Amino acid sequence: MYRTKSQSFPMMSSAKMLMTHFFIGRNQPIKIMRCPTPPSAFSLVLQHYITTLTSPSLSTTPGFLYGSHNSQQFHRFNLQNTSVMAGKVVLHYFNGRGKMESIRWLLTVAEVDFEEVHLTTHDQYQKLLSDGHLMFQQVPMVEIDGMKLIQTKAILQYIAEKYNLHGKDIKDRVMINMYTEGLMDLMEMIMMLPFTADPKPKLDNIQAKATERYLPVFEKVLSGQIYLVGGKLSVADVLLLECTLMLEEKFVGILGGFPNVKAFQGRMTRIPAIDRFLKPGSKRKPQPDDQYVKTVMEVFDIKSLP
Secondary structure, eight states, rough: OOOOSSSSSSSHHHHHHHHHHHHHHHHHHEEEEOOOOOOOOHHHHHTEEEOOOOOOOSSSSEEEEEEEOOOSSSSSEGGTTTTTHOOOOOEEEEEOOTTTHHHHHHHHTOOOOOEEEESHHHHHHHHHHHTOOOTTTTTEEEETTTTTEHHHHHHHHHHHHHTOOOOOSHHHHHHHHHHHHHHHHHHHHTTGGGGGGGOHHHHHHHHIIIIIIIHHHHHHHHOOSSSSSSTTTOOOHHHHHHHHHHHHSTTGGGGGOOOHHHHHHHHTTTTTHHHHHTSSHHHHHHOOOOOHHHHHHHHTOOOOOO
């Protein structure tokens, strides 16, 4: 008999046992299976998905643990890594930030590996259109779980839901969505600067809106709490970090009047996945340069800047 914390079931095939525990793990964050040794076929599958823990302490990461009755060592089957089973996540976009950068950030925080296909020619874009992969003729496009997703907000929400970064209930989610959409509005203003012939007036407008409209909101909500919503990390926190870093690139010292936001930024950068993402050689993209602008214009067949 194989036993979980709450139920037991008789010997079954490795494949059936994998599916049983897979769905148990989805609905209930942690289950423990105790057996003398894992079934051999099952262990072959586990080789790709388990992480050895140094102690049997439980984590909030969705998954289940297995180990022997006599051993103090347990192994994790991490359901967050099951994207390998459905195929690696693939991002279709330019080799630059743009609207895809927030998606890169969120996948990084969720510790999901991804590949990128960079658009460099108009023919590549036309091929995506002719193949029917771009519902509204727009990128970014993300291949995930057998789907080809477009629309940045929809993609972010899907990733956030899948990896438990979207709040515990509907009230949390609507707050997260409001913060997220506000941040995306502000970041989109910054994204458009390289495509503007005279960016100076727009820079002044961005700085004014950031300091008068957006940052005061986050300064207030972060008074006395670690994260924006529900006491746990969410997509809104990830985008706020991204946005503050973008603002500091354009306006040095802009967070000087917002100590809670600055402290939040410091806490977020100490998260191991984020720390790695901020180091040279990661998949984080640099600020857009002239070559990035030229490539975007060529792919979309844009003749001149507005």
